[in-house]
Amino acid sequence: MATFEIQGGHRLSGEINPQGAKNEALQVICAVLLTQEKVVIENIPDIRDINNLIELLRMLGVKATQTNDPSEETLLREGRTFEFQADTVDLGVLDTEEYARRATSLRGSIMVLGPLLARFGRGVVPQPGGDKIGRRRLDTHFLGMEKLGAHVEYVRGGYRVEAAKGLEGCYMLLDEASVTGTANIVMAAVMAHGTTTIMNAACEPYVYQLCKMLNRMGAKISGVGSNLLTIEGVGELHGCCHRLLPDMIEVGSFIGLAAITQSDLTIKNVGLEHLGLIPQVFRRLGIEVWQKGDDLWIPPLEHYEIERFMDGSIMTVADAPWPGFTPDLISIVLVVATQAKGSVLIHQKMFESRLFFVDKLIDMGAQIILCDPHRATVIGLDREHRLRGVKMTSPDIRAGVALLLAALSADGVSRIDNIEQIDRGYQRIDTRINTLARREIIKRVV
Numbered sequence: 001m002a003t004f005e006i007q008g009g010h011r012l013s014g015e016i017n018p019q020g021a022k023n024e025a026l027q028v029i030c031a032v033l034l035t036q037e038k039v040v041i042e043n044i045p046d047i048r049d050i051n052n053l054i055e056l057l058r059m060l061g062v063k064a065t066q067t068n069d070p071s072e073e074t075l076l077r078e079g080r081t082f083e084f085q086a087d088t089v090d091l092g093v094l095d096t097e098e099y100a101r102r103a104t105s106l107r108g109s110i111m112v113l114g115p116l117l118a119r120f121g122r123g124v125v126p127q128p129g130g131d132k133i134g135r136r137r138l139d140t141h142f143l144g145m146e147k148l149g150a151h152v153e154y155v156r157g158g159y160r161v162e163a164a165k166g167l168e169g170c171y172m173l174l175d176e177a178s179v180t181g182t183a184n185i186v187m188a189a190v191m192a193h194g195t196t197t198i199m200n201a202a203c204e205p206y207v208y209q210l211c212k213m214l215n216r217m218g219a220k221i222s223g224v225g226s227n228l229l230t231i232e233g234v235g236e237l238h239g240c241c242h243r244l245l246p247d248m249i250e251v252g253s254f255i256g257l258a259a260i261t262q263s264d265l266t267i268k269n270v271g272l273e274h275l276g277l278i279p280q281v282f283r284r285l286g287i288e289v290w291q292k293g294d295d296l297w298i299p300p301l302e303h304y305e306i307e308r309f310m311d312g313s314i315m316t317v318a319d320a321p322w323p324g325f326t327p328d329l330i331s332i333v334l335v336v337a338t339q340a341k342g343s344v345l346i347h348q349k350m351f352e353s354r355l356f357f358v359d360k361l362i363d364m365g366a367q368i369i370l371c372d373p374h375r376a377t378v379i380g381l382d383r384e385h386r387l388r389g390v391k392m393t394s395p396d397i398r399a400g401v402a403l404l405l406a407a408l409s410a411d412g413v414s415r416i417d418n419i420e421q422i423d424r425g426y427q428r429i430d431t432r433i434n435t436l437a438r439r440e441i442i443k444r445v446v
Contacts, residue, residue, distance in 0.1 A: 003417050004430060005443040008389055008410035011300065012263035012436035018251050018270060019045035019427050020079045020244035024206040026108035027183045028213050028242055029053055029084070032062065033115035034187065035217060036087035037239030040067070043079035044244065048424040052106045054082070059099055060112075061090040076432065079244070091116075094124040100158065110141060111180060114187035117150055117161055126158035140174055140181030147172045148185070148192055169194030169233055177202045177227065177321045183210050190219040192233040201229045204322040205245055205274040216240040246271040250426065251296070252278045252329040253401055256336040257433070258298035259287045260409040265436070267296045277325045281317060281333065285340055303382060306342035314377075318347035327351060331402035334358065338366040338387065339409060340380035347375050357399040360392045361406055364414075389414035397425035404429070408441070419444070 020043035029050070032039040044050060054064050068074060068081040093099050094116075103109035104126045116123035142152045142159065148167040153160045169192045174181065182202040187210075189196040201207070203226055211224040217240045220232040251270045258265040259282070272279075272294055279289045279296065286304030290297045306315050319327035327350045334346045338361060348354050352373040362368055364387040367379040381387075389412030394400030400422040407414035416422075422429060430442040 001417060002419050003415055003445045004404065004419050005445055006389070006404065006407040006414045006416065007441045008387075008408055008412060008414060010261070010408070010437050010439070010441050012258070012261055012265060012433065014436045015266045015268050016254055016432060016436060017077060017268045018246040018254065019047070021206065021247040022047060022049060022249070022425050023179070024209050024244050025050050026053060027111055027180070027206055027210045028244070029057065030108075030111040030115055031187055031210065031213060031217075032057070032084040033060075033086045033089065033112060034119055034190065034214075035237040035239060037085070039084045039217075039239050040081065040241040041084065042081045042241070042243040044082055045079060045247070045427045046075055047427045048420065049106060049108060052102065053108050056099070056102050056106065056109060056112070057084070057086070059093050059102065060086075061088045061093070062086045072428070072431075076428065089120070091120060091122070100126045108180075110138060111184050111187070113141065113159075113161055114145070114184035117145060117163055118167065118188045118191040121164060121166065122160075122162040124158060124160050138181075140176055140178040141184045143175065144172055144181060144185035144198075145188055148188055148196065150188075167192035169196040169231070171197045172199070174198065174200040176200070179204050179206060182207050186211065186214070186221065186229065186231065189231045190214055190221070190234065190237065192231075194233055196231040196233070198229040198231070199227070201227050202321065203227050205248065209242075209245055213240060213242040216242070245274055248275050248278060249326065249328045249398070251275060252282070252326075253332050253405070253426075255279070255282045255287065255289060255296065255298055256332040257405055257408070259285075259301060259304060260336050260339050260405050262300050262302065263298070263436070264300045265298050266292070267298075269294050270296050272296075276323050278329065281325050281329075282336070284315060284317075285333065285336060285344070286342075287336070304340050306337065306340045306344050306380060308342070314343050314345055316345045316347055319350055327354070328398050330354065331357065331398045332405065334368075334376060334378060335361065335402040335406050337378040337380055338368070338406070339383055341382035343377060343379050345375060345377050349374060354396070354399065357395050357403065360390065360403060361387075363390050364388055364406055364410055366406075386411045388412055391415040391417070393417045394419055394421040397421055401426060401429070408433070
């Protein structure tokens, strides 16, 4: 298990490029299974979850080759470009113990199911892993596939899905606007007979990007970007070239990093039109976020003050399905608020275990009242009392980075264990921050 040793209290300055969107990559990489032709995907981040998914596809017989310069300089500037070709898929691998072991460690493995079902009529997936942030049910995926005519069976800790007679288009109202559920159902429906209508579809930028890519491959999807998708099934799909959006979670994390460390940062090429409420929410915490073309500039702030509602009541920041505020940045907002002036209620509605990392922040000197598994009240310290370095463990990707931000703002040295969780979602985060500090303030210890 690797550890970060962090020397807090240093200001950063310079420019940083966000990586390609992790959550989008997990979807569009699975979509290469829908065709036997070559598919090129650009701006792929070098992170554990994506690399594990690519290895999983290679196990199935998919050819996956990086085609651009593999140097770290190129990686941090423009990401990786891969060429995929799924012309020799071996479905027998699905029943092997090695495939089950690999797929279990990666929640994104669930999204191979829709493409396999659409193209080959069957698929197998073990119970996926991922972050331990509370119950994350898969019902939406399987209910949608059953609506399309598939038979779903739970066997030996996993799921077997078959459509011996093919899939048939239908109308469905999703029980929740699940991002991965919508993506999986869309990928299953693009080659179904007839027309599929999906109501209450997730409309996050990740789904928008997936649908645009599928249409370039020859799918017929209308309503892209809305919660009502209409899909006219086609007989086959073709190759295409697709570029991932900048990762909006990284963009939000870097805004928080700049604010809490009093740094002067420019975040390059953020894909502003796809950020939704993210800049606005940080501005409500008192952080200055300036737009320069498609870049965001956060100037060094000695103090930032949380707004109140118009009636004078305490500000609340809550997550919600898109176009609401993404739940993946709730942990970042909470940490940033610890050094603001004023108070804020953080309401994490979608996952019941995501706020349990606040006990580490309290150990660091933060003033936080954990009301229940979903709500925490943060009383900002306004930098009058700095956080202090402590030893911590990263429980999941987003909480791990939130703790890293806290450690960077603290007095003294902090240690964060289990940083493999952070590596699942953020590429070379220590290298990139050390570059901004112009010294080694984060040391990776194995």
